[in-house]
Amino acid sequence: MVGDDGLARPVWAATDPMMRDYYDTEWGLPVRDERGLFERLSLEAFQSGLSWAIILRKRPTFRAAFRDFDPDVVAAFDDDDVERLLADQGIVRNRAKVLATIGNAAATVRLREEGGLVDLIWSFQPAVTPAPQDQAQVPTTSPESVALSKELRRKGFRFVGPTTMFALMEAVGIVDTHLVGSHRRGSSGVWSPVAG
Numbered sequence: 299m300v301g302d303d304g305l306a307r308p309v310w311a312a313t314d315p316m317m318r319d320y321y322d323t324e325w326g327l328p329v330r331d332e333r334g335l336f337e338r339l340s341l342e343a344f345q346s347g348l349s350w351a352i353i354l355r356k357r358p359t360f361r362a363a364f365r366d367f368d369p370d371v372v373a374a375f376d377d378d379d380v381e382r383l384l385a386d387q388g389i390v391r392n393r394a395k396v397l398a399t400i401g402n403a404a405a406t407v408r409l410r411e412e413g414g415l416v417d418l419i420w421s422f423q424p425a426v427t428p429a430p431q432d433q434a435q436v437p438t439t440s441p442e443s444v445a446l447s448k449e450l451r452r453k454g455f456r457f458v459g460p461t462t463m464f465a466l467m468e469a470v471g472i473v474d475t476h477l478v479g480s481h482r483r484g485s486s487g488v489w490s491p492v493a494g
Contacts, residue, residue, distance in 0.1 A: 305481045308433055310350070317351055326486050328471035332415050335470065336406050337367035339415075340399045342466045343457035344390045352390070359388030364399065369415075372403035398456035405454040418453075420472065422446040427474045427489045436475045439464045 299312035311321030329335055341360065345353045353360075363386050365371040375383075383389065383396045406415045422442045430436045443464035450458040467473045471486035484491025 306477070307480075307482075308436075308477075314351060316354060320354055321482070325469055326471055326474060326476060326482060328486055328488055329469075330416055330420065332369065332406065333367055335415050335419055336369050336372075336403065337361070337364075338466055338469055339402065339419075339455075339458070340364065340367060342462050342469070343398060343402070344392070344395050345465075346395075346457060346459070346462055348390065356389055359386065363389050369403040369406040372400055373407050375400045375403075395457060402455050402457075405450075409453060418449065419446065419466075419470075422449075422467070423472045423488075429478050430475060431478055433477070436477075437464065440467075440473070442473075443467055 299309050300306050301312060301318070307318065307321055311317045311325075329338060341353050341357065344360070361367065363383055380393075380396055380400070384391050384393060409415050409418060412418070422445060424440065424442045428435070428437055428440075439460040444460040446463045446467070447458050447460045450463070464473075468475050471488050474483065474486055474489040476483040476485070478492070
């Protein structure tokens with residue numbers, strides 16, 4: 299969809315100013331730090347079954363509630379923290395997702411002995427990225443997202459299904475699903491703007 303600035307964006311990022319800004323300035327750019335990846339992994343899990351706009355609007359409150367997604371701090375959350383989070387109207391109050399985030403923080407800390415969350419997630423970068431010509435060609439999973447999901451589950455992570463992991467891979471630049479010809483195609487610096 300072409301905006302009033304003459305730039306084409308996917309429908310999900312075309313009208314809401316917050317979503318448009320997220321698409322233009324953040325989505326698809328590489329995230330290669332542990333805290334940044336843990337935050338995105340957590341928010342993608344909270345998004346499961348909801349719209350990303352809901353999560354993005356609540357992101358400042360999520361950051362405050364989860365102490366800026368510091369894995370060491372979140373891994374140490376106790377029952378009082380769980381109750382505090384479930385009472386916080388500024389976040390998605392889903393017990394399973396709250397508990398998964400705390401457990402995923404502990405799994406992130408454990409992963410440091412094996413190279414860390416960043417190395418693990420980025421090791422599933424494919425040899426080529428999709429090269430969609432239209433929105434219907436944008437995939438929702440890939441062999442790599444399926445494999446990443448399985449490996450994270452093996453390491454004790456939850457709410458990391460293949461579709462959620464593909465969304466994470468898109469959001470942090472591991473794959474580039476911007477349409478070929480889009481002003482954002484190749485903006486990550488990871489992939490060529492021409493194709494996969």
